[in-house]
Amino acid sequence: MPVRHIHTILDNERDFLLKAWGSTQAEEGLIRKDLFSEREARAHIELVFDALSQGVAVSVKHDMLDPEADCWDDLRAVLAKITRERTKRGVSTGEMAAFVLALKYPLFERLRATVNDTNGEVLIEAINQFTRLIDAAALYTTELCISDRDKTIQRQQDEMMELASPVVELWDRIVAVPLVGTLDSMRAQEVMENTLSAIVEKKADIVIIDITGVVTVDTQVAQHLIRTAAAVRLMGAEAIISGISPRIAQTMVQLGVDTGEVRTRSSLRMALADAFRQLDTDVVARKPV
Structure with a gap:
């Protein structure tokens, strides 16, 4: 049950993973203290983590992390809110995607330390499924950034057109x-x-x-x-x-x-x-x- 192992770690080691996720972001230069306070950055991490955990909990019975499933609606809503808030303050599209992807590494470490299977099939499947899920979440934030940027560009073009063609x-x-x-x-x-x-x-x-x-x-x-x-x-x-x-x-x-x-x-x-x-x-x- 690969998904059950992921759910157990997310549920039992929340504080450890939140701290490790934040540390990974700091190591990769993703903690923008010039744009966010520590409390705001922590709140963003917790919101995404908790929405992710809820989706995983629902997915246990199917033993499958399907990124297209309805159980990720709350996660998508949280990511949309945080993405727009962070990009408005100057976070780039790449930084936003990396913010999500940084959760992989601490979770993988805990999976390797806690999953005991002889041939490693369960561990490999758990890593593959979680990778697919997190990659989809990161791609979703990228699409949001691009969509918002395109809308901004179109609005600016429309405004410039009005200014450029006055009567x-x-x-x-x-x-x-x-x-x-x-x-x-x-x-x-x-x-x-x-x-x-x-x-x-x-x-x-x-x-x-x-x-x-x-x-x-x-x-x-x-x-x-x-x-x-x-x-x-x-x-x-x-x-x-x-x-x-x-x-x-x-x-x-x-x-x-x-x-x-x-x-x-x-x-x-x-x-x-x-x-x-x-x-x-x-x-x-x-x-x-």
Whole structure:
């Protein structure tokens, strides 16, 4: 009964194993005193150990440590809580996995010292089963870390996309879309959606798409701009592309890009002046009192 031997050791030698587990972590540099107090580190070890012991106790009757079994739900919940808490404070994915794996060695020592079988089959099976279980637990923490990291990256990308594609109300019925950096297909779609929404929300008649800060204008970027301008017209507004420098103008001619009916201006200032003329609006400097 390999699992019974594991259960007996976990149950009878809890204090010894907790201390040995902590010592193993210290030897491997996993005790992050810069991130956790000793009491917090001890609490994490105890939570994982006790959830593990409960799962092993349930598994005794089947004499099998099946990592996919329902009896490990509490262990998975504890690992999820501790993993997120530790990674938020700066523990790496590798350190989190090593934190779990460090329990192997003290338990193996106690198994070798207490399991008496002539040919070693029981000891080997106990070590194999516990190894499979702990490896699965360590892999679970790794998957959690990667999943949380991917979610963080996606959230940051979404936030950056929003910041990179703002729509600014310059004047009554005039909005501007200042573009900075690189304009790829995904961002172009975001720009178009934000722009069309702003036309409705701001009741805009003129949309100025300013590309002064765009790094490179190639055929793909030009097509994105023209499609956005066409969508603006379909919404009943007029589009003006500003920030057309001599270099960009030359590049667009060389590429054979036809802006069609889209108005273009060299600067945002000129585009705004053009927008005022279209709206028959005069802006007059106030005389000093």
